[in-house]
Amino acid sequence: MTPTKIFVRLVLFLALASCASSKKAKFEDYVFETKTEKQAYLNSYDKALKLWDIPYTEENIQTSFGTAHIIIAGPKNGKDLVLLHGMDATSTMWYPNIKSLAKNHRIYAIDFLMEPGKSTLTAKPLSSEEIVIWYNEIFKHYKLKKFDIVAASRGGWIATLLAIQKEDSIDKIVLLSPAQTFKFIDKMGKTTTALMLKLFPSEKKFGKTLKTFSTHPEKISPIYKRQFYLANKYAKSNSSMLKMTPFSDDELKSITNPVLVLIGDKDVINSDESLERAEKYLIHVKTKKIPDAGHFLTIDQSKIVNDAIADFLN
Template sequence: MSTSKTFVGLFLIILLAGCGSSKETKFEDYVFKTKSDKQNYIASYDKALKLYEIPYTEEDVKTTFGIAHVIIAGPKSGKDLVLLHGMDASSTMWYPNIKTLAKNHRIYAIDFLMEPNKSTLTAKSLSSEDIVVCYNEIFNHYKLKKFDIVGASRGGWIATLLAVQKNNSIDKIVLLSPAQTFKFIDKPRKTSSALLLKLFPSEKKFSKTLKTFSTHPEKISSIYNRQFYLANKYAKSNSSMLKMTPFSDKELESIQNPVLVLIGDHDVINSEDSLERAKKHLIHSKTETIKDAGHFLSIDQSQIVNDKISDFLQ
């Protein structure tokens, strides 16, 4: 068994062991442990959202599995662009990118139902099939057709999942270090800091995790940092990441869309092997490694990433 698969197995065992404490409270929420935790987190989310520094609106969309929170920005006449955030990052993570992306696109940044954010999950958990149904319900609500999509980390995996479905309405795709999409985690031992943070949150572990995933943690806004830390401190552990397995050659080859894949040269989730597999099996792909960037490349090198996404989408 590979090191990555062994790590994933340990991840499952520890996460399931950590889920038992949720029964100690009468507060019933799939993501947050207590009502107070949720309130504190939402307050930090609202502060971080102001980092967008452009006009936006917030809407809630009812789906089969709960209420999806969507942030909308950009000109109504712009081409539709869906943004799918990384694990526990929420849609506020796009604050270094939103101004550029919203110049020519109508933005729909969607909070994933199974993570700490403003969406509310009413189901126990979502299968891959459920995720597809949920997002298609949101797309249908907004009547999105031939829209572009940008997904980061887990959001990149979800974007790929949506793209391999027949009769989807996606046009161009941008994957920013998509997790578990082309291969399992590249450096599982280094990413263990994120697992320990989730199970035993502390400011010290959080700082170590940022240094693992980012080449320039000093660039991350302290306001956003606080929200991201609370997401790990207050949220219940869950094993949803374990359902994310790399896509098969056949699945990747079924994607006919233009696809841009970007990873950082210090990424702990992906490596050049990921890009090679993308080149081989994504028929209309463009791949590139961003220098001096980690897994958080949209923050580490935001201007470079913004320019490359804009050039690709236009």
């Protein structure tokens, strides 16, 4: 890594750490500062979840590190499919894709527990090893065997981490613009708006962030947009992203699962280099660049993405 990149990452870390440490929780919650903020966010979550527009159930299960919130949908006799969302996005983010995903699969959409959502952390921030333990407790609870995973952004990094550990029975994996998985983010200038939104949340900065990460922000539902904004406005700064580093050559080579990697052609998180590294080190991999799509490719080009996922999984 160049000295410039090291410096930028150090500044990013210090800024987030400073912001996080300046906030003192007024009640016992890892993510939110007040009960009012939390309730406002949960109300927005419930409204956004209705965008799924298919039958679903919500369940909470107790784990070693807190409560895991899982949304279940799709035919009971369908192949099990776990959905891992992107940072601050929650399981509601799948609203443009869920009808296609749930057509032939039994869906288990899991809210990550160290950020806004309905999973709640009761322990200290988790290490990578503890994240693996947490997800495997969920898989064990639902007796998931030979299941598929579709994962976006930070969720893609987690899915890759799980595949490397080999403590579960994952079958096929779909990585949608996985963050920090094959390479470091090198377009720091373009992602500055996201950092500034975290430090100083405002509607104006939020609008700029959406334009940075999406080629078609006008496609984003206002209902979901509201939830996503509140996640950035109310939640304590999410520094767990800083602990995510690209996987080594040997780690990637150890993954024997069939893997599909999709990125947008205007993605600020990934580039051709990401696909080249995936093709070089993943044993059974297919890659595709989605035209006219950014980091939010599941929204920017939902039909193309849905069809690509369905072809790969089915």
